[in-house]
Amino acid sequence: MKKEAKNWHLLSPEDYNKVFDSLSKKYPKLFIKDKVFVFKKGVHRDIFNDTELEFSKTVIRKFLKKYTEQKKYVELHIENTSRYDLEGSEVGLITKEDVESLAKKQDEIKKQIALKKNKKLEQKKYTKISKESKSNTQDNKPESVNTNNHKSKIGLNIKISSKNE
Numbered sequence: 001m002k003k004e005a006k007n008w009h010l011l012s013p014e015d016y017n018k019v020f021d022s023l024s025k026k027y028p029k030l031f032i033k034d035k036v037f038v039f040k041k042g043v044h045r046d047i048f049n050d051t052e053l054e055f056s057k058t059v060i061r062k063f064l065k066k067y068t069e070q071k072k073y074v075e076l077h078i079e080n081t082s083r084y085d086l087e088g089s090e091v092g093l094i095t096k097e098d099v100e101s102l103a104k105k106q107d108e109i110k111k112q113i114a115l116k117k118n119k120k121l122e123q124k125k126y127t128k129i130s131k132e133s134k135s136n137t138q139d140n141k142p143e144s145v146n147t148n149n150h151k152s153k154i155g156l157n158i159k160i161s162s163k164n165e
Contacts, residue, residue: 011062019063022054023047029088036072037084039064040091047086077102 024031079099082090
């Protein structure tokens with residue numbers, strides 16, 4: 001569930017399912033529940049060429065990004081494995097360069113995630129240190145003490161003398 005929540009910036013699970021259902025009606029040989037195919041390169045352009053799109057190009061891009069990042073899809077990236085077009089026909093193979101490119105991309109994503117985690121940890125440490133130092137400085141401050149034997153006065157203390165004095 002956590003992984004889905006992280007990817008909501010892409011598409012909510014409800015919206016993902018709506019797009020999947022729509023595409024599976026238009027392209028039943030490529031979008032099949034519980035079965036994943038590796039797309040041909042540029043399949044998004046083929047989808048965009050459809051004049052009767054139910055969703056915006058942005059939503060479709062987000063859907064395709066989420067679809068291609070799923071574990072099953074990534075596991076299918078083996079050299080000489082088939083790629084498929086919208087009709088479900090084999091149109092090419094995954095090359096060694098494709099596999100290497102995907103591995104490189106995954107490494108970059110892992111590095112970015114690690115950097116974000118480190119930043120969060122640093123921020124937590126800084127916040128914790130900041131709170132501790134504030135509480136220490138408040139504990140070390142002496143309370144204000146009135147050294148005058150008189151009660152504090154508000155306003156000006158003006159002495160009016162008469163001319164006769």
